[in-house]
Amino acid sequence: MIKVENVTKTFDGFKALDELNLNVEKGSVYGLVGPNGAGKSTIIRHLTGIYRQDSGKILIDGQEVYDNADIKKRIAYIPDDLYFFLNSDMDDMAKFYQGIYENFNMERYNKLLTVITSIDRKKTIRKMSKGMQKQAAFVLAMCLMSDVMILDEPVDGLDPVMRRQIWSLLMQDVTERHVTVLVSSHNLRELEDVCDTVGIMNQGKMLLERSLFSMQEGITKLQVAFKDDNAPQINEDSIDGFKLLSNQKNGSVYTLIIKAPEAEIKAKLQKYEPLLLDSIPLTLEEIFIHELGGEHYGIKEIIL
Amino acid sequence: MESKKLSFNGKFVFRETLRHWPFIAAIAAVYLLTVTGLIGMFPYFDSSAENVVGDVIRQLMDVSQAVSFFMSILVADFAFGYLGSKKSHYFYETLPMNRKSMFVNRFVFGYLLLFIPNFFIAVIEFIQIAFISGEAVIMPLVCWLLIIAAENLFWLTFGTLFMVLCGRKLMAAFCYFAFAGLGFMIKLTFAALNSAMFIGFESSFSDGVIIDLGILSPFEFIYKMDYVSDQNFFSISEYYGAGRLVTVFVAFAILLVITYILYNKRKAEKTGDTIVFPFMKYVFSWCFAFVFSVEFVFLTLGLFFYENDGMAHITSIRIFVVIMMIVFSFIGYMISCMIINKKLNVFKNHLKPSLVCAGVLALFIGLYMHDIFGYEKFVPEVQEVASVRVMGAQFNNDLSYFDHNEKKKVSTKEKETVVKLQQIIIDNFDEVIENYKGIQKEEFDYVDPSHNKKYDHYVNVNENMVYIDFILSNDKHVYRDYYIKPSGKLYEELKAFVNENSDVFKPGDAQKNYYFENAKLDEDIK
Numbered sequence: 001m002i003k004v005e006n007v008t009k010t011f012d013g014f015k016a017l018d019e020l021n022l023n024v025e026k027g028s029v030y031g032l033v034g035p036n037g038a039g040k041s042t043i044i045r046h047l048t049g050i051y052r053q054d055s056g057k058i059l060i061d062g063q064e065v066y067d068n069a070d071i072k073k074r075i076a077y078i079p080d081d082l083y084f085f086l087n088s089d090m091d092d093m094a095k096f097y098q099g100i101y102e103n104f105n106m107e108r109y110n111k112l113l114t115v116i117t118s119i120d121r122k123k124t125i126r127k128m129s130k131g132m133q134k135q136a137a138f139v140l141a142m143c144l145m146s147d148v149m150i151l152d153e154p155v156d157g158l159d160p161v162m163r164r165q166i167w168s169l170l171m172q173d174v175t176e177r178h179v180t181v182l183v184s185s186h187n188l189r190e191l192e193d194v195c196d197t198v199g200i201m202n203q204g205k206m207l208l209e210r211s212l213f214s215m216q217e218g219i220t221k222l223q224v225a226f227k228d229d230n231a232p233q234i235n236e237d238s239i240d241g242f243k244l245l246s247n248q249k250n251g252s253v254y255t256l257i258i259k260a261p262e263a264e265i266k267a268k269l270q271k272y273e274p275l276l277l278d279s280i281p282l283t284l285e286e287i288f289i290h291e292l293g294g295e296h297y298g299i300k301e302i303i304l
Numbered sequence: 305m306e307s308k309k310l311s312f313n314g315k316f317v318f319r320e321t322l323r324h325w326p327f328i329a330a331i332a333a334v335y336l337l338t339v340t341g342l343i344g345m346f347p348y349f350d351s352s353a354e355n356v357v358g359d360v361i362r363q364l365m366d367v368s369q370a371v372s373f374f375m376s377i378l379v380a381d382f383a384f385g386y387l388g389s390k391k392s393h394y395f396y397e398t399l400p401m402n403r404k405s406m407f408v409n410r411f412v413f414g415y416l417l418l419f420i421p422n423f424f425i426a427v428i429e430f431i432q433i434a435f436i437s438g439e440a441v442i443m444p445l446v447c448w449l450l451i452i453a454a455e456n457l458f459w460l461t462f463g464t465l466f467m468v469l470c471g472r473k474l475m476a477a478f479c480y481f482a483f484a485g486l487g488f489m490i491k492l493t494f495a496a497l498n499s500a501m502f503i504g505f506e507s508s509f510s511d512g513v514i515i516d517l518g519i520l521s522p523f524e525f526i527y528k529m530d531y532v533s534d535q536n537f538f539s540i541s542e543y544y545g546a547g548r549l550v551t552v553f554v555a556f557a558i559l560l561v562i563t564y565i566l567y568n569k570r571k572a573e574k575t576g577d578t579i580v581f582p583f584m585k586y587v588f589s590w591c592f593a594f595v596f597s598v599e600f601v602f603l604t605l606g607l608f609f610y611e612n613d614g615m616a617h618i619t620s621i622r623i624f625v626v627i628m629m630i631v632f633s634f635i636g637y638m639i640s641c642m643i644i645n646k647k648l649n650v651f652k653n654h655l656k657p658s659l660v661c662a663g664v665l666a667l668f669i670g671l672y673m674h675d676i677f678g679y680e681k682f683v684p685e686v687q688e689v690a691s692v693r694v695m696g697a698q699f700n701n702d703l704s705y706f707d708h709n710e711k712k713k714v715s716t717k718e719k720e721t722v723v724k725l726q727q728i729i730i731d732n733f734d735e736v737i738e739n740y741k742g743i744q745k746e747e748f749d750y751v752d753p754s755h756n757k758k759y760d761h762y763v764n765v766n767e768n769m770v771y772i773d774f775i776l777s778n779d780k781h782v783y784r785d786y787y788i789k790p791s792g793k794l795y796e797e798l799k800a801f802v803n804e805n806s807d808v809f810k811p812g813d814a815q816k817n818y819y820f821e822n823a824k825l826d827e828d829i830k
Contacts, residue, residue, distance in 0.1 A: 072400035099315030
């Protein structure tokens with residue numbers, strides 16, 4: 001649905017995007033992660049038709065986005081820096097969007113405002129708190145009935161309850177309407193529960209782009225404890241021939257991250273008759289640390 | 305492709321206009337307070353439709369030109385402010401509208417903000433006039449509406465051009481224009497205090513400078529338009545009516561095309577306080593330095609030389625003027641760099657271009673004062689002259705006041721004679737220059753008979769001037785004035801020439817011509 005091919009963008013000699021590639025499948029949720037200054041907002045501004053690339057292609061559903069009203073009609077965008085008209089309330093903004101987006105759903109708008117009860121539809125949006133403004137922007141974006149939603153730090157500034165509610169509504173849209181979502185964040189933890197695919201950017205380049213499933217497939221996190229007389233040889237970087245990505249010992253219990261499929265490693269360790277052998281879900285943070293092996297210092301910033 | 309086509313979105317324009325209703329109301333209120341309010345204060349001795357319309361339209365014209373300029377600039381910021389503000393820029397650029405359509409829709413929206421209050425006021429005035437005079441007067445109001453609509457278009461495009469070129473740098477550019485305008489106001493004030501003070505550049509030798517400044521200063525432009533509107537507004541079919549309408553509209557169309565081309569060339573991502581086209585920095589700096597230096601040079605001259613020599617003495621202090629030009633244009637250029645770079649420490653980096661600018665501007669003014677461009681010595685061909693107006697000074701009856709009213713048909717002989725008169729002056733130009741230099745020697749003690757008041761060392765330069773104003777067949781004015789001492793070779797030559805052509809230069813004819821229309825009217829009444 002979204003395809004970015006070898007896109008380069010330079011601002012006054014500074015390469016903000018450097019031969020960037022990105023691919024988002026239709027109906028999927030793509031998490032764009034990276035430290036500050038990685039180029040996330042820049043690529044999002046390209047995807048929403050604000051910027052024009054120096055070279056490369058930016059396609060949504062096979063069409064170039066820049067200056068293309070037909071494609072822009074199908075995109076809902078929540079920027080990091082929100083903009084609302086002076087003295088306008090929710091209803092004013094909704095009417096404005098209604099005049100521009102053919103598919104704006106007034107019924108949904110009214111319905112969403114009954115779900116997200118914290119929004120006062122008659123209050124001037126600019127007078128609302130940052131979190132409330134985010135919610136307002138989200139409601140309006142949801143009503144555009146777009147095929148693609150591009151969200152720049154969408155839940156930044158929201159309380160945990162509201163975050164969950166927002167994500168839940170978004171996931172509902174993905175399931176029911178097969179909306180394609182690209183969401184950026186500088187925090188991996190934010191995205192691990194919602195994304196199908198994650199792309200990590202740094203210094204204008206895509207360091208890694210992979211589906212969460214495929215990443216989790218080859219890495220296993222285990223908690224194990226062995227009898228003293230029947231334990232495998234555990235070195236700093238290997239256990240019984242398997243590559244060890246992490247090794248932490250607390251008393252007699254080891255927490256290990258092993259580069260191997262879960263079934264295979266469990267079968268192998270069973271022969272030592274372990275006292276404890278439990279698999280623990282991996283966090284995105286752990287996957288990326290071990291995938292990238294700490295080569296890229298920028299990664300530290302997205303998981304801290 | 306459909307999306308590349310220019311499309312007008314009525315709903316978008318309507319919504320945008322609607323949400324700016326306070327602004328529309330504010331413009332309408334300005335008109336209501338200044339036009340209807342002021343008129344309402346004065347009792348009408350003669351409430352005939354003609355008089356009421358005259359008062360209302362004149363007031364409307366005066367107010368609307370100033371309001372049109374200021375509000376159009378403000379509206380340009382409303383309509384295209386998103387080009388200078390990142391947040392709103394991102395908002396508008398993501399809307400499903402291509403850039404061409406966005407330009408058109410925003411422009412129409414801006415124009416509506418200006419037109420709606422004007423239309424509203426026209427309706428109000430129609431009612432007011434009808435109420436006072438009991439007559440339904442439509443045509444003059446429609447004319448006013450047409451003219452102000454054209455002027456709104458022009459100024460809105462003017463403001464839009466600045467928004468496209470430099471985003472919110474419009475404000476800096478605006479300051480520059482305001483500055484030029486302020487200078488003009490200062491001059492006007494001083495001129496009002498003593499018109500002789502400015503004779504040196506209000507008239508002959510630096511006339512070109514002030515005309516050039518007129519182009520740079522919208523305030524002066526307004527002042528001039530105001531003048532012509534007062535004189536000729538009702539004659540919609542004549543030059544300053546329909547002709548003016550066409551002129552303003554053509555100027556708007558040209559400006560709009562330039563603005564639109566530049567808008568499309570503007571990189572979409574350029575926002576904030578960015579001068580989008582680098583050449584604009586130089587244009588801005590040079591213009592600023594020019595206006596700044598000219599204003600300050602003449603202001604300084606006024607302050608230092610008025611008491612001693614009078615401004616008419618300017619021709620003898622050319623070197624001083626050139627030196628002052630170097631100093632003030634250098635300072636002006638530096639100030640413009642400070643505005644552009646938003647910092648005070650610009651001296652080192654901009655030293656070279658500042659010096660170049662100062663040198664070039666001083667050279668220009670120097671050459672100008674030496675009449676290198678032949679401005680002073682230009683004499684039109686008789687065939688080119690459509691009409692002519694001459695005003696001789698009143699110091700001697702031989703060169704008495706004579707005036708060919710523009711409305712009177714001027715014969716070829718009259719044209720030829722005036723061209724010859726000017727040629728005599730040009731042939732004795734050195735004496736004209738000497739007359740300027742020696743103007744202070746003409747001081748005398750003067751008793752004002754109306755106030756019975758004595759003025760020591762009174763210099764009444766205006767009475768020693770000869771004004772020649774040609775209207776060419778292409779509607780251009782060639783206006784010159786020359787200081788003629790009531791003694792000397794030139795004076796004698798002119799005197800002889802006037803005597804020779806006494807059938808053209810009839811003393812007392814001026815009165816007749818000047819009051820030509822009124823006299824006719826009086827006869828009709830009789």
